[in-house]
Amino acid sequence: MTVARTNDDAFEALFTAEYARVVSIANRVLADSHEAEDVAQEVFIEFHRLHSASADYAPAWLHRAAAHSALNRLRGAKRRQRRELSQAAGEGDQTLDPQKQLELNEDRRNVREALGRMAPKPAAVLVLRASGLSYAEVARSLGVGIGQVGTLLRRAEETLRKEVTRGTSI
Amino acid sequence: MAHLSDGSLRRIYDDPDAKTGADALHLENCVACQARLKAVSEDARSVASLLAVPDVKVDVARAFSQVTSAPAAQPKFGIRLPLVRSTSRALVLAFAAALAMLALVVTAVAQGGFSSTPTTVKLVPVTVADMQALYQLSDYGTIKWTTKPDLQLVPSADQVTSTVSPPNVGYVPSNVSKNVTYGTMSKAVATFTFSKDKAEAAATKHGKTLPPMPKGMDGATLTVTLGPAVAEIYGNLQQPASGSDITQAALPQLVIVKSLVPTVSSPQVGAAEFERYLLQQPGISPSLADAIRALGSSGTTLPILVPVQFSSHESTTVKGNAAVALGDNTGLGSGVVWISGKYVYVVAGTIKKDEAKTIANNLS
Numbered sequence: 001m002t003v004a005r006t007n008d009d010a011f012e013a014l015f016t017a018e019y020a021r022v023v024s025i026a027n028r029v030l031a032d033s034h035e036a037e038d039v040a041q042e043v044f045i046e047f048h049r050l051h052s053a054s055a056d057y058a059p060a061w062l063h064r065a066a067a068h069s070a071l072n073r074l075r076g077a078k079r080r081q082r083r084e085l086s087q088a089a090g091e092g093d094q095t096l097d098p099q100k101q102l103e104l105n106e107d108r109r110n111v112r113e114a115l116g117r118m119a120p121k122p123a124a125v126l127v128l129r130a131s132g133l134s135y136a137e138v139a140r141s142l143g144v145g146i147g148q149v150g151t152l153l154r155r156a157e158e159t160l161r162k163e164v165t166r167g168t169s170i
Numbered sequence: 171m172a173h174l175s176d177g178s179l180r181r182i183y184d185d186p187d188a189k190t191g192a193d194a195l196h197l198e199n200c201v202a203c204q205a206r207l208k209a210v211s212e213d214a215r216s217v218a219s220l221l222a223v224p225d226v227k228v229d230v231a232r233a234f235s236q237v238t239s240a241p242a243a244q245p246k247f248g249i250r251l252p253l254v255r256s257t258s259r260a261l262v263l264a265f266a267a268a269l270a271m272l273a274l275v276v277t278a279v280a281q282g283g284f285s286s287t288p289t290t291v292k293l294v295p296v297t298v299a300d301m302q303a304l305y306q307l308s309d310y311g312t313i314k315w316t317t318k319p320d321l322q323l324v325p326s327a328d329q330v331t332s333t334v335s336p337p338n339v340g341y342v343p344s345n346v347s348k349n350v351t352y353g354t355m356s357k358a359v360a361t362f363t364f365s366k367d368k369a370e371a372a373a374t375k376h377g378k379t380l381p382p383m384p385k386g387m388d389g390a391t392l393t394v395t396l397g398p399a400v401a402e403i404y405g406n407l408q409q410p411a412s413g414s415d416i417t418q419a420a421l422p423q424l425v426i427v428k429s430l431v432p433t434v435s436s437p438q439v440g441a442a443e444f445e446r447y448l449l450q451q452p453g454i455s456p457s458l459a460d461a462i463r464a465l466g467s468s469g470t471t472l473p474i475l476v477p478v479q480f481s482s483h484e485s486t487t488v489k490g491n492a493a494v495a496l497g498d499n500t501g502l503g504s505g506v507v508w509i510s511g512k513y514v515y516v517v518a519g520t521i522k523k524d525e526a527k528t529i530a531n532n533l534s
Binding site: 028033040 | 175176177178179180181184185188210213214216217218220221223224225226228230233234236237520522
């Protein structure tokens with residue numbers, strides 16, 4: 001029982017420390033706070049089911065799982081694209097005029113479609129870095145050397161820009 | 171000095187202090203690299219703008235409450251397997267093969283071989299909804315252990331008492347712990363007894379009428395035999411003393427499982443009739459029905475169900491045997507499953523798919 005209680009305590013500490021960041025990563029992909037929280041909670045439940053909360057790889061696992069789960073959801077759910085406009089409008093900058101808000105929503109939709117077309121690893125590196133992870137944290141999450149992150153990031157940015165351009169020119 | 175790489179320039183944009191003295195000196199004197207840094211920086215700013223989203227305000231306490239109060243996963247086939255209690259962590263992966271087999275036999279029944287021993291594996295992509303539909307088979311009968319599996323952890327190969335000997339592992343990735351624990355599972359037998367009353371109730375729940383049961387189906391039994399199996403578990407387990415409660419162990423990085431292939435037998439029900447009947451059940455999606463039919467009726471193929479929404483997968487070979495590889499090369503998790511002779515093997519863990527294949531091809 002002592003072990004179980006210790007593990008539960010460790011999980012609560014891990015959750016408290018990482019939940020906001022895991023949501024942030026998922027939200028970076030989905031641009032939908034409610035769906036991002038769904039993803040984050042699924043990720044934590046899955047982690048708790050299979051892993052020791054005190055594992056040293058826990059944060060990296062959670063970050064990577066959040067990115068991949070959100071990207072999977074993005075690819076698998078066309079409904080998201082339809083929901084996004086209304087969702088984003090509710091969360092958007094209320095000071096923007098309606099026309100600018102519409103343009104912003106359209107941009108977000110295009111970017112998410114482009115992310116969904118990218119390979120998992122480049123998409124993940126973009127999302128993790130944009131979510132504020134350091135180079136070291138991105139490297140641990142993706143299982144690459146820290147020296148590779150800059151290169152991966154640069155290539156991923158080029159790919160995203162091309163995909164966004166491709167998406168808007170169709 | 172050569173020009174700075176794009177990666178280095180990208181890093182310098184994010185963290186100007188990260189550059190070495192030589193890089194700084196080169197950049198200060200190289201107009202070309204300065205121009206490239208400007209372009210890299212503009213691209214980075216542009217992408218950051220594209221990926222910008224409103225901040226999310228989270229209620230961590232509320233979210234934690236939701237997560238900890240989430241219902242446990244539904245027991246598969248209406249039985250609570252001893253391996254998947256909420257506190258069990260160690261052998262969930264270690265005996266993934268054996269557990270998966272219990273799920274897979276449900277599809278195996280559609281192969282037409284009710285007294286069959288699979289000799290190869292085949293990939294069957296399914297949706298999560300398909301898998302959930304399979305799990306609902308407990309709505310159509312009762313499942314119970316005739317012989318419960320006995321699970322043990324021992325610290326060395328010498329102490330493995332299973333009739334299945336652990337395979338020799340010729341390759342282990344350098345980042346995987348060299349701490350090895352051995353797990354064994356005794357032979358286990360589960361029986362599924364069809365129930366017309368339950369099946370009718372299930373059909374009614376789905377708003378449909380149960381198709382007429384073939385003669386002899388009501389009360390017919392389907393017997394599934396799993397194991398014995400042995401697992402080699404790599405990782406820093408919170409290893410209990412030999413023979414103690416396995417549920418106290420922690421997650422392994424890598425598990426290698428070798429098990430006698432599962433067998434399925436049903437003396438009362440004809441194969442073709444059962445396949446037809448299964449395909450008519452409410453809840454079986456058209457895609458899964460197609461997949462089941464695609465398996466053919468040889469009775470020698472063990473279908474590996476793959477959730478298409480969550481995992482990349484491919485058919486491959488291990489030492490000439492048909493195999494299924496799951497996962498990807500991110501290291502998030504992957505595995506390989508194959509049958510060789512009378513054994514089914516699984517290599518799985520928080521490793522890259524290519525590594526899993528290499529491990530598989532170096533077993534002996």
